Amino acid sequence: MTNDVPVKVPFVDLSLQHQPIQQSIEQAIQSVVDRGDFVLGKALAEFEASFAHACGVKYGVGVASGTDAIALGLQACNIGVGDEVILPANTFVATLIGVLNAGALPILVDCDPQTALIDLVAAAKAVTSKTKAILPVHLYGQMVSPPQLLDFADTYNLVIFEDAAQAHLALREGYRAGSIGKAAAFSFYPSKNLGAFGDGGMVITSDESVAQKMRSLRNYGAPRKYYHTELGTNSRLDTIQAAILNVKLPHLDSWNKSRNSAAQLYDTLLEPLRSRGIFPIQNHSTNGHIYHLYVIRVTESCPINRENIQEKLAVQGIQTGIHYPIPCHLQPAFNNLGYQEGDLPHAEALCREILSLPMYPGLSDTEVKMVVTAIESALISH
Ligand SMILES: *Cc1c(COP(=O)(O)O)cnc(C)c1O
Numbered sequence: 001m002t003n004d005v006p007v008k009v010p011f012v013d014l015s016l017q018h019q020p021i022q023q024s025i026e027q028a029i030q031s032v033v034d035r036g037d038f039v040l041g042k043a044l045a046e047f048e049a050s051f052a053h054a055c056g057v058k059y060g061v062g063v064a065s066g067t068d069a070i071a072l073g074l075q076a077c078n079i080g081v082g083d084e085v086i087l088p089a090n091t092f093v094a095t096l097i098g099v100l101n102a103g104a105l106p107i108l109v110d111c112d113p114q115t116a117l118i119d120l121v122a123a124a125k126a127v128t129s130k131t132k133a134i135l136p137v138h139l140y141g142q143m144v145s146p147p148q149l150l151d152f153a154d155t156y157n158l159v160i161f162e163d164a165a166q167a168h169l170a171l172r173e174g175y176r177a178g179s180i181g182k183a184a185a186f187s188f189y190p191s192k193n194l195g196a197f198g199d200g201g202m203v204i205t206s207d208e209s210v211a212q213k214m215r216s217l218r219n220y221g222a223p224r225k226y227y228h229t230e231l232g233t234n235s236r237l238d239t240i241q242a243a244i245l246n247v248k249l250p251h252l253d254s255w256n257k258s259r260n261s262a263a264q265l266y267d268t269l270l271e272p273l274r275s276r277g278i279f280p281i282q283n284h285s286t287n288g289h290i291y292h293l294y295v296i297r298v299t300e301s302c303p304i305n306r307e308n309i310q311e312k313l314a315v316q317g318i319q320t321g322i323h324y325p326i327p328c329h330l331q332p333a334f335n336n337l338g339y340q341e342g343d344l345p346h347a348e349a350l351c352r353e354i355l356s357l358p359m360y361p362g363l364s365d366t367e368v369k370m371v372v373t374a375i376e377s378a379l380i381s382h
Helices: 015-037 042-055 067-076 093-101 120-125 147-156 210-216 239-276 306-317 332-337 344-351 363-381
Strands: 061-065 084-088 107-109 131-134 159-164 182-188 201-205 278-280 293-296 354-357
Touching: 015 042, 015 120, 015 278, 015 306, 015 354, 042 182, 042 201, 042 239, 061 067, 061 210, 067 093, 067 159, 067 201, 067 210, 093 107, 107 120, 131 147, 147 159, 201 210, 201 239, 239 278, 239 293, 239 363, 293 344, 306 363, 344 354
Parallel strands: 084 107, 084 131, 131 159, 159 182
Antiparallel strands: 061 201, 182 201, 278 293, 293 354
């Protein structure tokens, strides 16, 4: 319906970050071609070391995707069949798929409606004698409070496995994303804050035995060539992707800062719209929030609904998204887990109310103002 409207503010624009480093990326790709070490090559080892170092942990093990990073990472932490893993219902479905692929039983819990992060009170109620791990998701680029997580895991004697797929170099209360728990999963899907030119992922950890097991699991369960000690798989981060990520990593911090300052401008400009029922997702980590997404809630007290606002922005060439429209526990694929509508009310309400506004490094003040002005006029014209 609005396909022919020229785009004024795109939802994301990756070309802005790639243009200035295009030559270095081409050189990095060429050097992999020259070496011919396409699988488990030199650039992969380099990227694993520098990404782990940037996150403040000892080891990184590159895998084919963020989904595999969760599945294999949990297995490397000896979590699988017979174990329960607590995770939030309002996350990208890959978090849940990762737990299921590890063979564990996912226990989905509700979130805090203000921050959209896992509700640790709800999580506490879900603990049983079979609970082995908590899997917090640092959703939209904001970390779950590290001291609260550590307290929680200590109280119930659980492993913390972080889904940091939206939180590369996020920081909260002195901790980097991925450095709180036993291990953490990252994704380098192209539109993530640190994105490859295709799929990719990584497990990071400071536990040497977890890192060792990961290297075996991603490589057919072989700690050394043609010697197989366990059922592994083929899931490696391509050397070419690692070479590209090596070029991008030094820029990540400034890209994240650019997102954060755009978010602060959104926050300021959107402040008056609280009285009309529009609330940005709360930020409790100030500058450490890396804003993978900038998300607002269009609550019931707003005179028009989320779909109306999205449509009115689209007509003006402003692209938005919904992350995510259906909570994991209500996806048809997972009916067999036995959840029903009404089970996790905050997650369900968020799915009806959330709207992701344009957000990427290089998004200008003028563009942020255009987006907010368009929301204001959608409210007035109503
Ligand atoms: C992107 C993402 C994943 C999965 O990563 P892929 O690389 O797409 O497999 C997992 N969890 C969250 C929260 C994500 O955003």
